Amino acid sequence: MKYDFDVKIPRENTNCVKYDLRKNVFGNPDVLPMWVADMDFATPDFAREAVMERAQHPVYGYHFKDKPYFTAIQGWLKRRHQWEVPTEWMSFVPGVVCGFNMAVLAFTKEGDEVVIQSPVYPPFHHAASSHQRKLVYNSLKIGKQGYEMDFDLLEKQAKTAKMLILCNPHNPVGRCWTREELLHLSEICLRNNVLVIADEIHCDLVLPGFKHTPYATLSQEVADHCIVFHAASKTFNLAGLATSTAIIPNQELRVTYNNYVEALEAHLGNIFGKVATQASMEKGDEWLEQLLDYVQGNIDYVSDFLKANLPKVKFFKPQATYMMWLDFNDYGLSEEELWRKMTQEAQLGFNRGSDFGQEGKGFFRINLACPRSTVEEAMRRLKTVF
Ligand SMILES: Cc1ncc(COP(=O)(O)O)c(C=O)c1O
Numbered sequence: 001m002k003y004d005f006d007v008k009i010p011r012e013n014t015n016c017v018k019y020d021l022r023k024n025v026f027g028n029p030d031v032l033p034m035w036v037a038d039m040d041f042a043t044p045d046f047a048r049e050a051v052m053e054r055a056q057h058p059v060y061g062y063h064f065k066d067k068p069y070f071t072a073i074q075g076w077l078k079r080r081h082q083w084e085v086p087t088e089w090m091s092f093v094p095g096v097v098c099g100f101n102m103a104v105l106a107f108t109k110e111g112d113e114v115v116i117q118s119p120v121y122p123p124f125h126h127a128a129s130s131h132q133r134k135l136v137y138n139s140l141k142i143g144k145q146g147y148e149m150d151f152d153l154l155e156k157q158a159k160t161a162k163m164l165i166l167c168n169p170h171n172p173v174g175r176c177w178t179r180e181e182l183l184h185l186s187e188i189c190l191r192n193n194v195l196v197i198a199d200e201i202h203c204d205l206v207l208p209g210f211k212h213t214p215y216a217t218l219s220q221e222v223a224d225h226c227i228v229f230h231a232a233s234k235t236f237n238l239a240g241l242a243t244s245t246a247i248i249p250n251q252e253l254r255v256t257y258n259n260y261v262e263a264l265e266a267h268l269g270n271i272f273g274k275v276a277t278q279a280s281m282e283k284g285d286e287w288l289e290q291l292l293d294y295v296q297g298n299i300d301y302v303s304d305f306l307k308a309n310l311p312k313v314k315f316f317k318p319q320a321t322y323m324m325w326l327d328f329n330d331y332g333l334s335e336e337e338l339w340r341k342m343t344q345e346a347q348l349g350f351n352r353g354s355d356f357g358q359e360g361k362g363f364f365r366i367n368l369a370c371p372r373s374t375v376e377e378a379m380r381r382l383k384t385v386f
Pocket of ligand 1: 037094095096097098121167171199201202231233239244
């Protein structure tokens with residue numbers, strides 16, 4: 001079956017964050033919205049059919065996640081990432097952000113140091129600062145080929161840090177970390193007893209030619225010192241169904257974590273998220289292959305367009321995620337002036353780079369999970385104003 005990602009689906013007036021909050025966020029309700037990390041593509045037919053079938057039953061009461069649900073996730077992780085995950089390692093968590101916040105609360109105390117590799121997804125910053133933990137910035141470095149981890153700095157920071165939240169692959173810079181990079185990081189964290197929380201929500205969105213390494217597959221010892229989060233939500237556009245998975249190989253960590261989650265009653269979840277996730281993990285391979293080819297086409301289009309028309313905009317091609325991280329610093333404009341030009345003149349709704357950390361000043365993150373015609377329109381607007 002060939003899926004059609006060119007179709008434009010109106011999302012206005014559906015309480016959709018990306019479209020219906022434009023006025024609040026950009027001060028302009030007419031920006032072309034390419035910000036929040038969900039897709040403008042239809043959630044795939046097999047996920048929607050599973051939801052509709054369950055919706056036919058007239059009772060929407062409490063439910064639990066059964067064996068076929070976890071078997072579907074196991075099958076997916078094995079097929080896609082060659083990772084064998086026993087059922088007992090897995091537990092439900094509504095969202096990955098909720099999950100890593102609970103890990104911060106369960107495994108650190110006030111004043112403890114939590115390392116993040118910025119620029120990085122804003123909730124990584126809040127996970128430490130909202131709970132009075134001390135945020136430690138292991139900022140990424142920009143090398144000739146793209147973003148790299150700063151291992152020398154991490155060596156120093158790991159001496160006193162309690163936890164590191166890893167974004168694998170990385171949002172917004174689009175790096176699919178190599179096995180060697182992850183091994184280096186894990187070696188430093190193990191030696192210093194720093195617990196690694198691996199957010200792997202983008203792992204299925206690794207682009208053609210790259211390969212995701214699940215952090216917990218590096219070694220038995222690494223598996224014993226980490227908590228991993230996975231979800232079908234980015235991959236299959238199910239974010240509104242609030243369904244994700246915590247994967248904890250170490251029994252002691254798992255018991256502590258699950259006690260925490262269960263005390264908050266955060267382990268039950270919703271019936272629609274269960275059936276949509278299960279269907280996606282069972283049937284989603286072909287759809288995902290086609291999606292990744294389409295997204296790669298959008299990335300190639302933007303890359304070629306910027307090189308030909310706006311050479312002052314600097315970027316590295318992403319290796320994973322449907323986002324591009326664009327550097328506008330060569331325009332020599334202040335952040336406020338860039339924001340005004342982008343939102344009011346170009347009428348483009350991209351994420352402001354500094355929301356990902358001060359390293360992102362002068363950058364924008366642009367979401368390319370949308371029809372090619374939207375991408376073309378965005379590039380036209382960009383060229384006219386810049
Ligand atoms: C790295 C990363 N983690 C987590 C999330 C959100 O996860 P959830 O909706 O499951 O909380 C996002 C969404 O953009 C993300 O990019």
